[in-house]
Amino acid sequence: MPDEQRPVTVGELSEQAVLARVFPLLPTARGTLLGPGDDAAVVAAPDGRFVVTTDVLVEDRHFRRAWSTGEDVGHRAAVQNLADVAAMGARPTSLVVSLVVPDxxxxxxxxxxxxxxxxxSTPVGAGxxxxxLSGGPLVVVAVTAHGDLEGxxxxxxxGARPGDVVALAGEPGRSAGGLAVLTAGRSSAALAEVGPAADEAVARYLRPRSPLAAGPAAALAGASAMLDVSDGLLRDAGRIAAASGVLLDLDEDALAPDVAALAPLAARLGADVRHWVLAGGEDHAxxxxxxxxxxxxxxxRTVGRVRAVDGAGPRVLVGGGEADVAPGWDHFAG
Incomplete structure (x- = not known):
């Protein structure tokens, strides 16, 4: 029997009992014809096509329960997938979530x-x-998201071409700053004078804010290329450069407001604020x-220009020269 002085655990309930607590909390997706409870869902695809993406969060690799609540992890898991849909110029419609939990x-x-x-998910009409649901030694959250291209x-x-403008929606570096705060310890004496800034950075790490509506808006405006910045501005810009066969030249002055906003916090932590802005991941801009x-x-906002390749091939420049910081996150190289 569960002890009334402690929370009921997953292992003390049946799978059906856990799901019965969860289903009422989940939003209904736009275009849902048959939702949870059967062998599979049925979702309308009025465009005749649908965008699909998937991502996974693994405890102690992508999040720590000591830092993150269930709400934090659910928010993060949704945003990182919804941002991928939006980056294709689509409107997010539905999510499928697989969850592994310890007893x-x-x-x-x-x-x-x-x-x-x-x-x-609710603000963008997705559900x-x-x-x-399965048992396992740690928490794993796997999400598959779908989107509608609306024709x-x-x-x-x-699609990037020489002469194009490079533009950014979002604020790079905030999530990296939040991770640095959590790693240092939120009660660190070094953070005493920048308390609100530290708290804001942590909030942006735990629950990233992605400008999801900007993806379809960019498509309607004629964007030639686009992606979700999840692994760092330099690394992800490099992916556009490689796919398009061009140079992306970022204007460091255009990113100066991001550097200035984070500079006091980085100084207190002895961190390189330019590295946060240029290479920090998980902001989902x-x-x-x-x-x-x-x-x-x-x-x-404009943050650079697309240029024709030179002898060194497609890559990212900063202010016309080679970047002087590591490009960003790689799941296996670190």
Whole structure:
């Protein structure tokens, strides 16, 4: 029998009992014809096509329960997938979520996860239509997201052309700053004078804010290439450069507001603020290129230009020269 002084754990309930607590917390997806509860969901695809992406969060590699609540992890899991859909110029419609949990995990943590998924998905009209639940030694959250192109062509990484404007929607470096704060310890004496800035950075790490509506808006405005900035601005810009066969030349002055906003916090931690902004990941900003003269949809801002390749091939420059910081996150190289 569970002790009334402690939370009920997953291992003390049946799978059906856990799901019965979770299903009422999940949002209904736009276009859902048959939702959770059957062998599979049925979702309308009025465009005749659908965008699909998947991502996974593994405990102690992508998040720590000591730092993150269930709501935090649910929000993060939704945003990192919804941002990939938006980066194709599509409107997110539905999520499928698979969850692995240890027996001793409080059921309230799983309920929090559902609330976090809902909080991130509901504003864009997306919802959870199904998934799977299994036991395991640690928490793993796998999300598959779908999106509707609404008759538009997808915006890929391969369309940037010399002369295009490079534009960014979002604020790079915040998540990296938050991770640095958590690693240092939020009660560190070094952070005493920048308390609000430290708290804000942590919030942006735990629950990234992605400008999801900007993806379809960019497609409607004629974006030539676009992607979700998840592994760092330099690394992801390099992916557009490689796919398009061009140079992306970032204007460091255009990123100066991001550097200035984080500089006091970085100074207190002895960190390189430029590395946070240029190479920090998990902000889920959108990086796009637009033909010259395009009126950029909000909140995109110009941060560089596309140039023709030279003898060194496609790559990213900063202020016309080679970048002097490591490009960003790689899941296996670090």
């Amino acid at each position: 001793d995990l409080p059921v309230t943590w799983v309920e929090g996860l559902a609330r976090g998924l809902a909080a991130a 959870v239509v199904g998934g799977d 538009r062509a997808p915006v890929t990484r391969a 959108l990086l796009a290129t637009f033909p010259p003269g395009t009126a950029l949809p909000a909140p995109f």
